[in-house]
Amino acid sequence: MRFLSWSLGIVALLALAVFGLLQLTPVQDRLIDRVIRKNVDNSAAQALFKDDAMRLLVCGSGSPLPHPTRARPCLAVIAGGKFYIVDTGPGSWNQLALRHIPAERIGAILYTHFHSDHIGELGEFNMQTWVAGRPGPLAVYGPEGVQRLVAGYSEAYALDRGYRTAHHGAEMLPPERGEMQAHTLALPADGHRVPAFEDGELKVSVFAVHHEPIEPAVGYRFDYKGRSLVISGDTRRDERIVTAAEGADLLAHEAQAQHLVARMHTLTAEAGRPRISKIFGDIPNYHTSPVEAAELANAAKVPLLLLYHLTPSPPNRIAEQVFMRGVKAVRPEGVVLSDDGTLITLPLAGGAPQVGRFDP
Template sequence: MVTVHRPGEARAAARHRTRVTLLGTAGGPPWWDGSDRAGISTVVSVGDEHYLVDCGEGWGRRFRAAGLGPAGFQRGLDGLRGVFVTHHHSDHLVDYPNLLLLAWHNGADGLRRPIQVFGPGDRGTLPPVFAPERRERPPEVFHPESPTPGLVESTGRLLEAYALDINDRMRDNAKPDLREIFEIRDIPLPEGTGDDPNGDPAPEMSPFEVYRDENVRVTAILVDHRPVFPAFAFRFDTAGGSVVLSGDTGVCDNLVTIARGADLLVHECIDLDWVEQLIGPGSETPDPNLMQHMLAAHTSVEEVGPQAEKAGVGTLVLTHLVPANAPAGKWRRAQAGFSGTLVVGEDLMTLGLD
């Protein structure tokens, strides 16, 4: 059973040992007029321990506002156990540096154990050039020495960029080495998958284990967010129930596979009518390059319900909403083709599992 607690009902939500808090529900890099949704980020909690999925813009303040960590000066992240990154698009990682660099000052100084961080590894090859006008003269490769880094490498580069601050805090404030606070890991793909990221980015496969502790087992599967690769959906199985987070994906059999029988599916969603009006062939500003990405790499409001129905999930929660300023009625159309409970996500909404 899934119970929905609206923003402001954190105390009631805390009675559920397993719960999901939507920190940010806006999709895409734009700053949306007429919306106060933060960037995409979600927390799965088991008791007082928390597992963060993606670090969209504003996740830290939302984490604090949700009351997920203890109150008090330089507290908050004390119960953060693990972090899981679905893919390397900037709107899912833009506030990842905040996690690394502000953790000292928000509860991670003196943790019982390091925070485990998991994310995609090196893509291995550049994506193809889609735009016809650029195929003959492709854009210059940015940082050709390592153009497709995984999470371990990109984290190292981020920390190097802030070397002055890090050295200052360790010498002047006696802060511990950040490498004692975080353990960063690239997620290794099962043998035989990921050989052709420019062909099939989500070949048929079984979910595979990424992490396990006394609270939760986390499994992952590749989803189709072409040309980004790897892109993952994650499943959290706890004693209280099962939760799947789709990450960014188009309609994808692997998503159905990992979500099969889950209590709760938190799934991205876009309004294709809005996309057509904005950048479609008949619009004032047609953009065929962005249009093909939206069609192939995301799931529309008409498609998400049937996906959830195939998986046999009990409750479908929509997040990563594009556009983030659309009225709730637009998203309720996702009920078509889905016999379970539909919830249109809001920032700081909590879903309790019993």
Template structure:
């Protein structure tokens, strides 16, 4: 009987508690409505301050790789086109210019106005589409009086010339509006810096050597996209390799020997086949042929894992993810990769920052940009 009375008392108190909760919520909503302009102004100022201060924050000395774009040509809510930002000491380099990646660079806290050079792996559209925007932001954002160097294999001259021509009217408008002191006309666009590798399959050459930062370009196989290259970056004892688009090749394994991080493109053939098998449902008449062709000039997670294992890589990071996959299913994308590489494997997403501090063996991962997708 006593338990029954106790239960009734608690039930009697519930409506009062509910009234208090509803009242508090109502007061909060009313306050937010009444002071919405002040709240918005406060929050806007804080966001602006954080964005601007993030570009002036000085990192500890080290080698940093920011994944500004980890996707492929297929639309992906969590991944823009391939682009990796590398900071080595006081120097900033961009590798590839996939569509949408330029905005992620700013969101990650990198200052496009301070970019020393843009390096291209090859000239497929999904690796160059944002080049014009990057050149523009580097010029206007830094009031630079000289064009940015665009380094790449032979053919880069054609690409840079095309973007310079396409953006020439825009450059004129900006000078007329902002003035030559803010946007010096001489700094608009890019300046092609082509290199030509020898005929050997494992040919390589140094394309940047400045203040301890050394960048080597080496041949990869993305035929019929030729020439195509990958890059190795070394800085004060830390190192990383960027594969670019390629099938497994000896030159890449050679350059990846012992590096801290191998950033390797990856396509999952099992998932590509599933897409191919359903291609008839698409309105695109080309999808079946395209999905049949894709595996022929890319690398699977399993093959990337084999390279990482044979090269004694410390950490394997996959990017240029194909087909699109929600991050919650990243483990499914890896397939049997763990059978061939016993080290850590990370499936890249936009906004991921990899830190390699000098005088250390640490490899630190930090997500700088909130994912846009639900999963």
């Protein structure tokens, strides 16, 4: 007993001493310097750009529903020394900035469609990558409608671009580099996948998906030095995904747990929230369930399926189990329920996709 009270006394004294030290200005300053040095060190993020793999970093795994940590849809494909962003959902820039991704390395932004949960931060992406030293205007690809999106964001940020050039000088921030260039991707009527653009050895192709009544809506395939990945965008179950993903190493597919949305439809009605209830009643017809996504991945014989755009986004392990109900029976292995920060590595030397996290 005496030993315990002595120990507790020593711990209390030590805690007091540490608290006292933290009040000293020189100690505080040294700690702040350490934090600043850590925050400007982007060596871990730079290593993601080594040309030994194509990588996929999840910068937004969430859905339009609120979530404390997940951003809305955003996927970053890293290949050939650059990163390519598919959708810029609200909160997604923060996920990249927190991980010190070198913004000047942006190759292009691609849009799957123009729902607000996908377009929210185009202005921020353009501004931040320009200020970081992007060597030219920002290329923005998407189906018909991308011109309007780019024109609108460009106008909304025109004053701020002016402020920054005036403040930091045109040598550092040439106005012409702060512009965006919209590229409208034409889609063939037969629904086949067609080339979108090439950048060095990276080939990007585009295909239409079923997100009606939203049209057009598209998915993308990235091919780089023998590795490939496919991104579904927002779609109900669509067999064209199977065709697009044949021979690919990775399928990143949206997922909506229809059994949970059905409960939300019923319970919001019971709670006297008819408007929200109607939305939960309307949305199942243009999204894909986790089980359906697993079936599509199996049909395409893709080694790895990554689920993103999780509706509703599970907040904990138990909720993840409920979200994934039925998936194991269809596809026992090769499924990743993504989170912001999930990193998939496809080594150029070959071998299975590697699943990890990037939290430097």
